[in-house]
Amino acid sequence: MTAATPVVHPAPGRAVTGLATRQVRRGGLIVLGLAAGMPALVTGTYASVMADPAAAASLDAIATNPAIRTLFGTPYALDTAGGFTVWRIGTVLAVIIGVWSALATTRVTRGEEDAGRWDVLLAGRVPPRAALARHLAVIASVPAGAGAAVAAVLWVAGGPDRTGALVHGAGLAALGLFAVAAAGLAAQVFPARAPATGTVIAVLGAGLLIRMAGDGMTGLGWLRWLSPFGLIGLSTPYHHNALLPVLILMAAAGLVAATAVAAAGRRDVGGGLVAVATSRAPRPWGLTGVGAFAVRRAAAPVVAWSAGILAYFLLIGMTAVSVTEFLADNTVFADTAAQAGFAGLHTVTGFTATIFALLAVPVGAFAAVRMAAYAAAETDRRLTLIAAGPLARLRLLGAEAGVTAGGALVLVSVAAAATWAGVAATGGGLPLGDALAGTFNTLPIVALSLGAAVLALGAAPRLTALAGALPATGGFLWKVTADSIGAPDWVVGLSPFAHLAPVPLASADWTATGAMVMIAVALSAVGAVAYRRRDLAG
Amino acid sequence: MAGFVLRTHHLTKRYGRLTAVDDLTLDVPAGEVFGFLGPNGAGKSTTIRMLLGLARPTAGHASIAGVDAADTARAHRHLAYVPADVALWPRLTGAEILHLLAATGPGTDLGYRDELIGRFELDTSKPARTYSTGNRQKIALVAAFATRAPLLIMDEPTSGLDPLMEREFRTAVREARDRGQTVFLSSHQLAEVEAVCDRVGILRAGRLVEVASVPQLRALHRAEVTVAYTGAAPALDAVPGIDGLADGGDGRLRFALTGPPAPALRALAGAEVTAFTVREPSLEEMFLDYYGAEQGR
Numbered sequence: 060m061t062a063a064t065p066v067v068h069p070a071p072g073r074a075v076t077g078l079a080t081r082q083v084r085r086g087g088l089i090v091l092g093l094a095a096g097m098p099a100l101v102t103g104t105y106a107s108v109m110a111d112p113a114a115a116a117s118l119d120a121i122a123t124n125p126a127i128r129t130l131f132g133t134p135y136a137l138d139t140a141g142g143f144t145v146w147r148i149g150t151v152l153a154v155i156i157g158v159w160s161a162l163a164t165t166r167v168t169r170g171e172e173d174a175g176r177w178d179v180l181l182a183g184r185v186p187p188r189a190a191l192a193r194h195l196a197v198i199a200s201v202p203a204g205a206g207a208a209v210a211a212v213l214w215v216a217g218g219p220d221r222t223g224a225l226v227h228g229a230g231l232a233a234l235g236l237f238a239v240a241a242a243g244l245a246a247q248v249f250p251a252r253a254p255a256t257g258t259v260i261a262v263l264g265a266g267l268l269i270r271m272a273g274d275g276m277t278g279l280g281w282l283r284w285l286s287p288f289g290l291i292g293l294s295t296p297y298h299h300n301a302l303l304p305v306l307i308l309m310a311a312a313g314l315v316a317a318t319a320v321a322a323a324g325r326r327d328v329g330g331g332l333v334a335v336a337t338s339r340a341p342r343p344w345g346l347t348g349v350g351a352f353a354v355r356r357a358a359a360p361v362v363a364w365s366a367g368i369l370a371y372f373l374l375i376g377m378t379a380v381s382v383t384e385f386l387a388d389n390t391v392f393a394d395t396a397a398q399a400g401f402a403g404l405h406t407v408t409g410f411t412a413t414i415f416a417l418l419a420v421p422v423g424a425f426a427a428v429r430m431a432a433y434a435a436a437e438t439d440r441r442l443t444l445i446a447a448g449p450l451a452r453l454r455l456l457g458a459e460a461g462v463t464a465g466g467a468l469v470l471v472s473v474a475a476a477a478t479w480a481g482v483a484a485t486g487g488g489l490p491l492g493d494a495l496a497g498t499f500n501t502l503p504i505v506a507l508s509l510g511a512a513v514l515a516l517g518a519a520p521r522l523t524a525l526a527g528a529l530p531a532t533g534g535f536l537w538k539v540t541a542d543s544i545g546a547p548d549w550v551v552g553l554s555p556f557a558h559l560a561p562v563p564l565a566s567a568d569w570t571a572t573g574a575m576v577m578i579a580v581a582l583s584a585v586g587a588v589a590y591r592r593r594d595l596a597g
Numbered sequence: 598m599a600g601f602v603l604r605t606h607h608l609t610k611r612y613g614r615l616t617a618v619d620d621l622t623l624d625v626p627a628g629e630v631f632g633f634l635g636p637n638g639a640g641k642s643t644t645i646r647m648l649l650g651l652a653r654p655t656a657g658h659a660s661i662a663g664v665d666a667a668d669t670a671r672a673h674r675h676l677a678y679v680p681a682d683v684a685l686w687p688r689l690t691g692a693e694i695l696h697l698l699a700a701t702g703p704g705t706d707l708g709y710r711d712e713l714i715g716r717f718e719l720d721t722s723k724p725a726r727t728y729s730t731g732n733r734q735k736i737a738l739v740a741a742f743a744t745r746a747p748l749l750i751m752d753e754p755t756s757g758l759d760p761l762m763e764r765e766f767r768t769a770v771r772e773a774r775d776r777g778q779t780v781f782l783s784s785h786q787l788a789e790v791e792a793v794c795d796r797v798g799i800l801r802a803g804r805l806v807e808v809a810s811v812p813q814l815r816a817l818h819r820a821e822v823t824v825a826y827t828g829a830a831p832a833l834d835a836v837p838g839i840d841g842l843a844d845g846g847d848g849r850l851r852f853a854l855t856g857p858p859a860p861a862l863r864a865l866a867g868a869e870v871t872a873f874t875v876r877e878p879s880l881e882e883m884f885l886d887y888y889g890a891e892q893g894r
Contacts (some may be wrong), residue, residue, distance in 0.1 A: 081755075252724070336724035341692040347700045355685075436602070440684035444737060447649055447678035448701035577660040594652040597684075 061466065071184045072193055078180070082167045086203040090159050092204035094152060094214055097540055098144050099241060102216035103340045104544035106138040114545040122146075125485035127273050129378060129414070133370070135298035141217025142297035145227050147543045149296075151331070151536065152209065154267070156202050156235040161259045163198050170252040174439075181328055186474055191323040195316055202235020221250045223297035226305065230291035237287050238263060240316035245320040250331030257363055263287070265368050268374055273377040278389035287311075292329050299374060349445065353462040357429060362465040363491070368418070372474045376412050376481020379407045379489070407487050411478055412561035415497035422470045423508035423531020424545040430512035431462040433522035437518065440597035452591055461511055467505045472499040493563035500562035503575035504531050504555045510582030518587030520596060528553055600663075602675070602748045602779040603648065607657035611641050611663070617643040619803040620657070621737035625781060632790035633783040635800030639678055640667045642681060644800070645752050648781075649678060662747060664680045665789040674703045680782075681752040683733040691721030691736050705880050710743035716765050724841045730757035742769045749773060753790060767793050780790065787793075787880040797880075799887055806887065811880060818883045819853040820874045824865060826850070831868035836860050 068074060108114045122134055129454055131150050136142025168191060171177055183188055187402025219223050241262055245255040266286035273283035274292065283289025290304040307591075345355025374582045383405050436442045446455065475494035482489040512527030519526075538554040540546075558571035603625040610618040618640040625631045635641050648659050650669040651887055661667040662675040695714075700707040703753035712719060712750070717735045725733065734757045755766050763786070769791045770780055784790050790797060791811055799807040807814065819840065824831070826848055827851055832841050838856040854861055854875075865873075878886070 335724075337724075338720065338728055339724070340689060340722065341690055341696065343693065343696055346697040349701055350791055352697060352701075436686075440680065440682065441686055443651070443680050444678070444698055444740070445701050446651060446669070447673060447676070447680075448698070449670055449673035449703055450648075450701065454670070563866065592653065594646070597651075 061574050067469065075180070075185050075190050075193045076197055078169060079194040081165050082171075083198055083201065086159060087198075087204075089202050090156060090201055091208055093155060093536075094137055094530055095208040096246070097148050097152060097536075098212040099216065100540055101144045101148055102140040102212065104424055107542075108545035111545065114164060116374075118543075118545075120431070127380060129271055132270070135295055136220075136223075139218035139220065139223075139297055141220060141223050141227075141254050142215045143543075144213065144217060145296045147222070148539065149227065149231075149291075151539060152205075153291060156215075157238040157263050157287070157450060158206050160198060160202050160235045160238035161242040161263060162256060163201070164195065164239050165246050165256045165259065167198065169246035169249070169255045170196055172246075175329075177328055178389050182264040182467035184323070185348070187328065188320050188324045189468075191243065191247075193439075195222075195319070198245055199236050199239045199316075202239065205233045206230075206232025218297070218544050220297050220300075222300045226294050226300045227303065229260060229302075229303045230294045230308070233305050233312060234287050234350055236289055236312040237308055237315070240312045240314075240319060242316050242321065243319035243333070245317050248324065248332045250251055251336050261367070263373055264370070269376070271374055275382060280494045314334055315537070326427050336419045337449055347459065348534055349450060350458045351464070352377050352445075354465075356432075357462045357466050360425070360429065361469055364421065364466075364470055368421060368470055368474050369477045372414075372418075372477035373481045375411070375483050376478040376483075376489070379410050379478075379482050380485045380487035383407055383410050389468070393426035404538055406564075407482060407489050408493065409484075409561065411489060411494065412564040415474070415478075415501060416556060416559050417535070418474050418498055419501035419504035419508075419531045419559075420535050422467050422505045425470060426463050426467055426505055426509040426510050427524050427527025429533075430459065430468065430516055430527055432507065433459045434516055434520040434523040438596045443597055446595060452595075453587055454515070456516070456587060456590055460509060463509060464506075467502070467509070471505075472504060474498045489563075493589065496567070497562045500559065500572075503572050504534065504559065507531070507534075507555055507581035507582070508575055510579035510586070513586035514582045515586070516591075517593065600627065601625060602662055603631075603660075603860075605644075605657065605659045608654050608659050609656040610640070610647060610652060611655045616803050618647070621800075622657075623624070623798060623802075623803050623805060625779060627779055628774060628777050630770060630780040630782060630794045631894070632794035632797035633781060633800065634762075634787070634790065634797055634884060635783075639800040640803040641800055642752055643780075645678075645750055645783060648750060649673075658888075663743045668764075675746055676748040676750055677744040677746040679734070679737045679741045679751040679754040680747070681754075683730075683737045685728065685733055685736060687724035687726035688724055688765060690724050691719060694725060694736055695721065695740055699743075701794070702740065703744050703746045705740075705743045706745055707743070710739060713739045713742055713769065716769075717788060719761060731759065731762065734758060735762070738766065738769070743766065744819060745776075746791060748779045748781065752769075752783045753785060754782070755784070756788055763789065787884055788837060790879040801887065803810075810839065814880070814883055815877050817842070817855075818878045818886060819855045820858075822852055822854050822874075824850045824852075824868075824870055825872035826868045828869045828871050831865050833861065833864050836864045882887065 082390055108118065122137060123343055128134070134146040137146060159216040166532070172369055178236045180190060206228040209231055210224045211222050213224030213227060214221050238259065242255070242259040245259045249255040249258065269282050269286035270288040270292055273280050273286070283293050290308045291302040294301050323330060345358070399585045442455070446452065472495065475491065475498040477492045479489055479494040507530035508527050512523050515523040515526035534554040534556050538551060538556040541551040541554065557573055558568065558575065560566065560571070601624045605621050605623045608618060609616070618859055643652060647654050648661065648666055650666045650672060652803060653667065658790055664672040664675070666672050689697070697775065699707070704825040717739055719732065719735050719739060728736070734754060741751070755763050758766060763873040767789065773780055782790065782794060794811065796808065796810050797814065798805055809817070830844060830850065833842055833850070833852065837860050838854055838858070839861055840853045840855065842850065842852045
């Protein structure tokens with residue numbers, strides 16, 4: 060018998076880096092692809108779009124639409140490919156990079172810890188601080204790479220002002236780094252993934268609202284210095300090319316990340332800096348059956364999403380009057396829009412109609428996330444004990460999908476009420492019925508998201524979130540990109556957003572609404588049949 | 598209920614080229630405690646998932662109290678389940694989870710449930726995320742034992758329990774049987790199976806290789822016999838059923854005996870036997886006997 064020599068890995072930290080890489084590489088590559096692909100598409104087609112007078116006029120109309128200006132920020136240097144790209148897709152890319160960075164960070168740090176896997180990891184030779192630092196570094200490489208990709212594309216195709224390319228790329232990277240750092244800190248503070256994710260998304264959402272308020276309301280411009288999105292707006296690529304705001308954002312990211320790593324060494328693994336009660340009296344509401352339990356689980360998420368949507372649409376309502384008044388006085392803008400067939404856009408009704416369409420994105424995402432949470436409950440076997448009860452499987456699915464649809468109704472109602480209240484508070488007139496018509500008009504797209512999520516749940520449960528996000532989030536990105544590159548109508552028409560009438564400016568397109576609802580029902584039916592037939596995971 | 602509470606008929610599950618459960622036909626009568634044995638990966642959990650309608654059979658069929666197992670709304674009125682690896686909703690307390698399971702389950706005896714909570718020493722005011730593996734298992738056990746379901750299906754229910762709780766578990770199984778409930782118990786704790794089960798089924802590589810009572814199994818297996826004698830050694834070489842004969846040279850013989858002992862006893866009758874001991878195999882030894890061959894393949 061020979062004595063075996065134990066193999067001691069010379070660099071255990073590198074194994075941790077490898078683990079983190081495996082967990083984020085797929086999503087990271089998608090983000091990098093979008094960061095390189097979207098600016099490449101927009102800059103690549105910029106010259107030909109501008110050469111076509113009709114397409115250029117409709118882009119002008121989009122640029123002068125006050126709703127779009129509120130959403131995308133003030134345009135600068137639209138006469139260069141780079142400036143146009145920054146304005147048109149800069150905010151969208153910033154949101155994608157920021158949200159992905161935040162979600163990925165809480166998922167691979169607090170989420171893995173929640174699942175008990177860090178107990179095993181940290182029983183090895185790598186201490187908690189080093190493990191966290193390595194995970195953050197790996198995730199941070201994605202926004203850094205995305206910023207570099209955007210800068211590279213704009214350097215080549217964005218026009219002569221190459222400093223603008225660098226400033227924009229650096230700004231996007233800094234925003235992503237800040238999101239990673241903030242999520243890393245939230246993951247140390249909270250002892251569970253859901254509140255950590257909720258907090259960091261709330262921070263980013265507040266940053267977006269602050270930027271909008273700073274852009275939209277005179278006298279509040281200084282607010283933008285307090286928001287990550289405001290800071291990258293202040294850097295005004297292709298205009299002032301200011302580096303100071305970007306440097307401030309990077310310094311903030313570094314400081315927050317250092318705090319997170321320091322905190323990682325000061326707490327129990329599995330616990331947070333915030334203590335949780337270890338015992339409490341039972342709260343028996345929502346435990347009387349499958350439907351009631353679905354309501355109980357959805358309650359907190361619906362409140363959180365409602366709060367975000369309420370804040371956003373209240374702000375939209377409050378800015379609607381001033382923005383539309385200013386632009387309505389400017390007859391040049393109004394004429395351009397009218398020529399392109401968008402008469403009435405510079406009224407409160409037109410302004411809100413454009414913004415309401417956007418509501419399908421968060422509400423569709425809500426539907427996708429809820430169904431993905433249901434898929435996760437199945438995969439990690441929480442559902443098993445309930446599925447062992449005397450219930451048909453479709454009843455479980457029906458309760459979940461039904462409660463999710465109910466939650467979506469709450470969200471669109473909240474959006475309508477918030478907008479109505481905001482407009483009313485600033486002396487404008489938007490009837491509540493019109494606001495409700497506008498927000499309810501987005502429900503067919505939400506139904507498509509829910510249908511796609513149910514289909515995935517039945518056929519490929521791991522893809523539930525992705526499939527559910529496709530109609531709303533994917534459709535929105537598709538429409539923005541297709542509009543920006545002057546794509547042919549049938550390409551634009553692949554997005555459900557192309558079939559959404561601007562309610563309350565116009566009346567609903569019932570044909571399109573019916574078609575979308577029918578597709579949603581068909582997707583759900585196929586998904587339900589597949590779900591009934593397949594084996595449950597776990 | 599008379600008759601069979603659990604029946605499978607040529608039940609088969611294939612995952613691609615792997616056959617996890619192969620042509621399993623089994624009947625478990627009402628009121629029986631049935632032990633379901635097999636090494637890791639033998640197909641025990643897959644069988645149970647098919648019994649519960651969580652997995653769909655590739656071929657064959659399973660029924661619970663005469664109802665097709667796939668019809669979960671009806672079949673599950675007759676059963677309660679304890680999974681091998683209990684996962685609970687982390688933010689609900691133990692009491693809330695028991696409340697939920699009573700609401701969605703086949704009917705619960707709340708008084709008995711409270712008694713079980715005390716016997717299993719369960720603190721139900723804690724959120725499930727703070728529970729250890731054993732405590733999560735206790736929640737599922739309490740929820741299942743407190744039902745009056747005619748069939749309790751338990752997949753390694755005691756793997757995380759300490760010896761005191763293990764004893765409570767055996768008591769609860771006996772109480773369930775006394776009430777007429779059937780228990781289908783998959784377990785690796787062979788002493789536990791031996792203590793509580795009326796019959797056992799042994800699964801190997803997806804196939805049911807034996808179904809018998811523990812005493813019947815013993816009869817099929819080798820007993821270890823030690824004989825002390827004076828004078829000439831008994832001639833046992835050609836006796837049927839005797840294997841592994843070892844002569845210690847000190848007036849003691851040891852051999853393994855399989856099947857009826859009559860020929861061996863006749864052969865021994867001619868010798869001056871001073872002591873005779875038979876040690877029956879434990880279930881563990883029988884189990885290793887079944888799978889020892891597996892290892893060599």
